[in-house]
Amino acid sequence: MSKSNNVYKDAYNRGLRLLDETKSLPSEPELGALLGVSRTTIRTILARMEETGLIAWNKRSKTVLRVPRPDDFFPEEETDTLSQIIERSFMRRLLAGGAEPGMQINELELAREIGVGTTSVREFLIRFSRFGLIEKRRNSHWVLKGFTRAFALELTEIREMFELRSAAAFAALPEDSPVWADLDLLEDEHRRLAREIATRFNEFSELDERFHRLIHRASHNRFIVDFYDVIAMIFHYHYQWNKAQERERNEVAVTEHLAYIAALKSRDLGKVDAACRKHLKSARHTLLTSIPEGQQP
Amino acid sequence: MSKSNNVYKDAYNRGLRLLDETKSLPSEPELGALLGVSRTTIRTILARMEETGLIAWNKRSKTVLRVPRPDDFFPEEETDTLSQIIERSFMRRLLAGGAEPGMQINELELAREIGVGTTSVREFLIRFSRFGLIEKRRNSHWVLKGFTRAFALELTEIREMFELRSAAAFAALPEDSPVWADLDLLEDEHRRLAREIATRFNEFSELDERFHRLIHRASHNRFIVDFYDVIAMIFHYHYQWNKAQERERNEVAVTEHLAYIAALKSRDLGKVDAACRKHLKSARHTLLTSIPEGQQP
């Protein structure tokens, strides 16, 4: 089967949304920039839009004929990257119990189970290995280290080190740095979310990530910035898995974020340090309580 | 051509060295454990040893018939892993000038140039990406970020953060921890090297790595331990590249290590911190001065 055309399908779906807003589409290069794909893909998209009667396409003119219907869209599941599919499958296995630390991981078996080639699984495992949950034995199998209490502690130790440093760097940024505007925007979003927390609490995790990434970026250190990928990944799956007291947890976190933001804006390093520590402490606590860990090794 | 039998060749060469010492070889499983390969490979090795008249092999008895000659060994270059070959090629290109930051990396071209399949190059690049020197553009090519001054500064920033913490953890380890014995051994090796520094200065980098890894391991944090791979890689190639004042640099470093070791043994956190800082400062200085960096971006 070779290679799926998910890039095309995903861009097509996103392209459909543009049709609602305008009467005619821009040039091919412009569309490419807008959707983040090459002109080749744009032309395939336009060809289909013409075929299904969504637009009339003749060279430069791309007139919208009708508004897209729900069945014009490709199904969501066909727009995923192979590595997303593999990651999801893998994480489901990992979190759905029965995945004891020390267990070995079989590339072939994983590939068969997910229904993909071994190469993709291998590449996924190599990429995934930087999260510290698996490890490769020299020309042999992979070993699962497991999502254990030890893992969570090691992760949060680094996180705290990095974030305290980034927050201090952030507070020391000059008045005219564009980050202060970004911070103001995030503050507004936090306030709005705080007001409607009862209904929108599940929107927090996305906001959380954007906030922390903004802070980490102030470190101007690629290793610190990249490390947030590990945290984001863990929190992403952790939140999907553990929904207990989600509303309460997020409500507390929003409040802590607002205090953290106020501290940053005060530029008082002592206050920043205190607010940051307080938030990280409760984040660690949340993560730790969610790990079952029947018996320690 | 599929897969090279470098595992066999490397193990065979190492196996030959055993023939010098004994009159007969141990059992197959024992040999496997000794050389770190499976029984399948051991049997292939024994078969060849028999064929070339090195041993007489009959079931359990494996009598050594003669001492191996130089031409019994497989050539060194045939014992390398594909990924080692790719890494060397890639680093040579990267360090041999003409590799400007921002330049794009072409998998196909690299593969053709080295004479390997694209899959191996892809896997190498994915593995290599954690070193922060290259970056992938979403479904497109890789971009070289370059071995720049910024990179060195970011790297050393993390290194210093991690090593100070590890050193403190080390000094706090209980009296009966086995690391103190390891440290004593390393101290001896340092003293011996210091005495003969004039002739053995090029043996320092291997000792350096063992010393710092021992310290980092005291952190009991996989992210800190794993990060030393980045440092080791950079220093490895950096030292190959820049031989200026190697003797002087290493002589200074050995002295600093000895002071560092003494501080650790004193268990005085203030002294440890000072000795560690001093050594890291000169390590950073060495690294920075070796980066040409004509014009900043």
Added chain:
DNA sequence: AAACTGTTTTTTCACGATAAAAGACATTAA
């Protein structure tokens, strides 16, 4: 001339296939 569209080439991504190496099972020797 600048920016677009049409066409061709190149590169990335993913697969199945195959040899090397590991691992499992059966058999034999001490």
Added chain:
DNA sequence: TTAATGTCTTTTATCGTGAAAAAACAGTTT
């Protein structure tokens, strides 16, 4: 009855291949 050897099966490492997507080139339009 344990621990080795002999044999068979499975898994990993690597390649060549082909479709998807990107990128380069050439020709048009404004």
